[in-house]
Amino acid sequence: xNVRPIRKVLIANRGEIAVxxxxxxREKGIRTVxxxxxxxxxxxxxxxxxxxxxxxxxxxxxxYLRMDTIIGVAQRSGADAxxxxxxxxxxxxxxxxxxxxxxxVFVGPPDTAIRAMGDKTEARKLVRLAxxxxxxxTEEPLESEEEARAFCQSHGFPVLLKAAAGGGGKGMRVVxxxxxxxxxxxxxxxxxxxAFGDSRVYVEKYLASPRHVEFQxxxxxxxxxxxxxxxxxxxxxxxxxxxEETPSVIVNxxxxxxxxxxxxxxxxxxxxxxxxTIEFLVDDQRNFYFLEMNTRLQVEHPVTELRTGxxxxxxxxxxxxxxxxxxxxxxxxxxxxxxxxxICAEDVxxxxxxxxxxxxxxxxxxxxxxxxxxxxxxxxxxxxxxDPMISKLVAWAPTRREALSRMDRALQExxxxxxxxxxxxxxxxxxxxxxxxxxxxxxxLRDNHLAGTLRPLSDTERKAVALSCAFLEExxxxxxxxxxxxxxxxxxxxxSKRILGMRQ
Amino acid sequence: MTEFSVTVEGETYTxxxxxxxxxxxxxxxxxxxxxxxxxxxxxxxxxxxxxxVLAGRxxxxxxxxxxxxxxxxxxxxxxxxxxxxxxxxxxxxxxKSEIRAPMPALVVNVLVxxxxxxxxxxxxxxxEAMKMENELKADFAGKIKDIRVAKGKAVEKGELLLVLx
Numbered sequence: 001x002n003v004r005p006i007r008k009v010l011i012a013n014r015g016e017i018a019v020x021x022x023x024x025x026r027e028k029g030i031r032t033v034x035x036x037x038x039x040x041x042x043x044x045x046x047x048x049x050x051x052x053x054x055x056x057x058x059x060x061x062x063x064y065l066r067m068d069t070i071i072g073v074a075q076r077s078g079a080d081a082x083x084x085x086x087x088x089x090x091x092x093x094x095x096x097x098x099x100x101x102x103x104x105v106f107v108g109p110p111d112t113a114i115r116a117m118g119d120k121t122e123a124r125k126l127v128r129l130a131x132x133x134x135x136x137x138t139e140e141p142l143e144s145e146e147e148a149r150a151f152c153q154s155h156g157f158p159v160l161l162k163a164a165a166g167g168g169g170k171g172m173r174v175v176x177x178x179x180x181x182x183x184x185x186x187x188x189x190x191x192x193x194x195a196f197g198d199s200r201v202y203v204e205k206y207l208a209s210p211r212h213v214e215f216q217x218x219x220x221x222x223x224x225x226x227x228x229x230x231x232x233x234x235x236x237x238x239x240x241x242x243x244e245e246t247p248s249v250i251v252n253x254x255x256x257x258x259x260x261x262x263x264x265x266x267x268x269x270x271x272x273x274x275x276x277t278i279e280f281l282v283d284d285q286r287n288f289y290f291l292e293m294n295t296r297l298q299v300e301h302p303v304t305e306l307r308t309g310x311x312x313x314x315x316x317x318x319x320x321x322x323x324x325x326x327x328x329x330x331x332x333x334x335x336x337x338x339x340x341x342x343i344c345a346e347d348v349x350x351x352x353x354x355x356x357x358x359x360x361x362x363x364x365x366x367x368x369x370x371x372x373x374x375x376x377x378x379x380x381x382x383x384x385x386x387d388p389m390i391s392k393l394v395a396w397a398p399t400r401r402e403a404l405s406r407m408d409r410a411l412q413e414x415x416x417x418x419x420x421x422x423x424x425x426x427x428x429x430x431x432x433x434x435x436x437x438x439x440x441x442x443x444x445l446r447d448n449h450l451a452g453t454l455r456p457l458s459d460t461e462r463k464a465v466a467l468s469c470a471f472l473e474e475x476x477x478x479x480x481x482x483x484x485x486x487x488x489x490x491x492x493x494x495x496s497k498r499i500l501g502m503r504q
Numbered sequence: 505m506t507e508f509s510v511t512v513e514g515e516t517y518t519x520x521x522x523x524x525x526x527x528x529x530x531x532x533x534x535x536x537x538x539x540x541x542x543x544x545x546x547x548x549x550x551x552x553x554x555x556x557v558l559a560g561r562x563x564x565x566x567x568x569x570x571x572x573x574x575x576x577x578x579x580x581x582x583x584x585x586x587x588x589x590x591x592x593x594x595x596x597x598x599x600k601s602e603i604r605a606p607m608p609a610l611v612v613n614v615l616v617x618x619x620x621x622x623x624x625x626x627x628x629x630x631x632e633a634m635k636m637e638n639e640l641k642a643d644f645a646g647k648i649k650d651i652r653v654a655k656g657k658a659v660e661k662g663e664l665l666l667v668l669x
Contacts, residue, residue, distance in 0.1 A: 384609060415558050
């Protein structure tokens, strides 16, 4: 294949991943084009880009999912490639096709590979034929509730309902009893329809206590396919990953070789090119089963970057421009331990409800061995329209124990006000003895009571908190007293309203 | 001089500051140095320790962090105590007949119509917030009296969605 240099890239995404892609582009001398919805005019991805264009109202369906608008912007701005990031249009085969039909480079796999792996049922059939082990499940998306019942009768509960077009936990339901099947099926279908525009759902046997271990793949146009090791992603809540790390404590040299070779086989089975991820479930006997392939850059890709020293976005761009892989499997070197926490705006104590609002204070953690990928700044809004992820906090250290200590320190340093976050939850997990010992499955958050792992406040700290809060309140009282003295004409009315607003 | 009653994780302290800025806790003078080092950041030097306290106002009250933990803190003064006493009078036992949005969200679906009889636990409205769907269910069996929202509408936290009787 001819090398076709990429000089300008449109990033069809927002938030931290758009910023992260732009950073590599700038390092490589590639110009960047941002697109933004009406809600995102002031967001960092617009500020980081060389050019930025509005693509519509806040709801994704009217902006970040508008293929024609985005391709039109790419053409008008003179971009020669589109990077889809993750989420949004990243695993949409029609989009990948439309991009290449428009004469642009799609920084990702060919649309045929996205289609082959995007239909989860077809994907499992495909990799099974290539000799990759899979979990028992329906071969076709469900036609009816009766079909689901029949599967449950022969394989028993629990079962897992999954969106055929899915990923990221959307349109997914665990069903453990017959009377839950109907309602769960309907809500999974409706969620899948709204997330992917495709309501098809299939059912599979649900492994009782698995670990989620995935392999990073890189493949070029010459048929060279390598893996960059695993990521342990078992710490999840409702199938949304919270903490990821590499290496996995259960993967030794030999298992890494076997699983890595299997992952490469799965990628080859669909003619995969570019960066991708093969997800496996691993049972307590260390049997592993192909779960699905994510045909895009993953949220948690930084842990692999820190452990291998490879810039995955740079690799994606090289492959997309037609270059061959810069290294062989034998040349991949693994060094140390990396761990990532997804800092999300959510109210953990209130059933993990999304916490929307303006970030009034933000001071991220820095220092030795810390990387932070973030797409929102102080003053920025966490809105109802998009993902509640604020930041990815990543720590690297020579050993797992040191990486955990480093993450613990960074989580303590991280300051954020205005929205509630899961930082205390992340700290509680990092400090949990079973997590530290490496004894956990995907049910860790469901099965463990985490409140007890946080260090209680000392008496001195408690007093310091009391003093600080009294200080804060005294100031508010002073402002109240001041405003009470001014007459309530129009102007001071506005002023006192503003102060009252502060006090809410 | 205002006295503040500060409750930190269930423990209550009486705090006041002298005009010179000296701190008193539970009537006792405390040799503490307290500085505001950022809009929401306090540095307290107390009993040989340097303690960093992050404290700011949020719509739900005070948001306070220290030592990596989020803390439940309330501050009361004479004035807020009075407000609370008055406020308590207007409070009444609430029957959950008004279904309100628990968070800002998009209405994905309204599963009932005005006049429908619904069973306890029946799904009424499906909300989507941050790509997760949440079903709101009937607390008791009854009849749909009023529906204030339609499919596709964006609603604020606490906004009335429908009324059940």
